[in-house]
Amino acid sequence: MNDISPGQFNLVSNAFSFTIAAxxxxxxxxxxNRSLVAPPYRMAVTISGLVTAIALYHYVRILQSWDAAFQVMGGQISVTGVAFNDAYRYVDWLLTVPLLLVELILVMRLSKAATVSKSVRLGLLAAAMVLLGYPGEISDQAGTRWLWWGLGMIPFLWIVYELFVGLRDSIEAQPLGARGLVNAARWLTVGAWSFYPLVFVLPMIGFTGGTAAAAVQVGYTVADIVAKAVFGVLIFAIALRKSEQEPVAQAT
Amino acid sequence: MNDISPGQFNLVSNAFSFTIAAxxxxxxxxxxNRSLVAPPYRMAVTISGLVTAIALYHYVRILQSWDAAFQVMGGQISVTGVAFNDAYRYVDWLLTVPLLLVELILVMRLSKAATVSKSVRLGLLAAAMVLLGYPGEISDQAGTRWLWWGLGMIPFLWIVYELFVGLRDSIEAQPLGARGLVNAARWLTVGAWSFYPLVFVLPMIGFTGGTAAAAVQVGYTVADIVAKAVFGVLIFAIALRKSEQEPVAQAT
Known part of the structure; x- marks a missing residue:
């Protein structure tokens, strides 16, 4: 990270600022727009907004930490000696990743018992996934990174299994007009989340120095925008579509 | 930008602060005032406010960056060596310019299919226009600037064509009392947006130094106020006029 160029520094800064705005x-x-959906779906929309609000807070911190780590003067960049704090991402994920799965479960409107049991199981798996990734993230030894990467992949694959097998019947029971969107939300989760372990691996497969550091930051940032903001708008669209198709619920 | 005068520095600072307030x-x-319009038009008003909120955020950043780039002491100005970050404008436009077109489409209340297809097409064209402008903006070579300016004009002219030909029938189908305002919104879009490529060209046609730098900043700022704030109020006026003429929608 010490041999980052002024252009790479600016690219990452601008990506962080873009994310704050998004x-x-x-x-x-x-x-x-929460009031536009029927009451049973409002909790899902509220939580979708909580996830992006938590991410907003952490990206403000991440940008401050990034600015404090480097100094650009007259086209030259130098490190200040203040370390960039990678932990903000993991703290963010520990809060938001379980909530993202809860959003999806809530908008599907399962039975109360199924909502609670699936939320607890998927939420704990998501928290375990994030916690197992962190010891690898702060290590610069490839062996240690691979170990924790592999351990983190276990809950990740379990979540994928739950989304595709555990939720299959529930998705098939969704109203016809919303089924395509719920399916898209499931695929977006798996697709966007797969991006994180790939970005994590970059420094272990030869991408080092300023280019790798910038690629890791921009990579996580793009993944966060898709997994949280785009996903949140998709959850809202599902809630809106289902509200339109359930006139009884709407009249509540 | 290095030979800007203290007066020009202050003029630009005050223009940025005015924009934050506006x-x-x-x-x-x-x-x-969102609840004053009928429910079908509330999304258009919500998004109009989102656009000005995103611009508010970016003008705070732009003003901070401007202040960090210069130091005024005892009537003398000097550059600090910290570069003014031009990218904030482009990051802002990447988010807001597609949303401005979505506002206009939403307030017209087309069929669902037409709303989605026109929003996606115009939104992608607007994003392409902004992305193509950026490599020219950061270059100080006239040839490079003209190249990207020309490339950016292609989606711009396509958008103008869509607004005048693609939306012609939809505008003629607007209720009589709102047709004039919708037409005004269309003209305001084309007029205000034409301002950006003109400001972009200033440094290429001989306007250089402090005067040109100040003119570019004030020019973009005025264009942003018209294209976002004035346009947003116009969208609200259309929504209000249409709400008055559609008692059924209002009763929902």
Missing amino acids: MGATTLFLWL | MGATTLFLWL
């Missing part, structure tokens, strides 16, 4: 706008969009 | 006030106006 997360803030998505939060406001979701909360302002 | 964008913030417009955001609050739109969201506070």
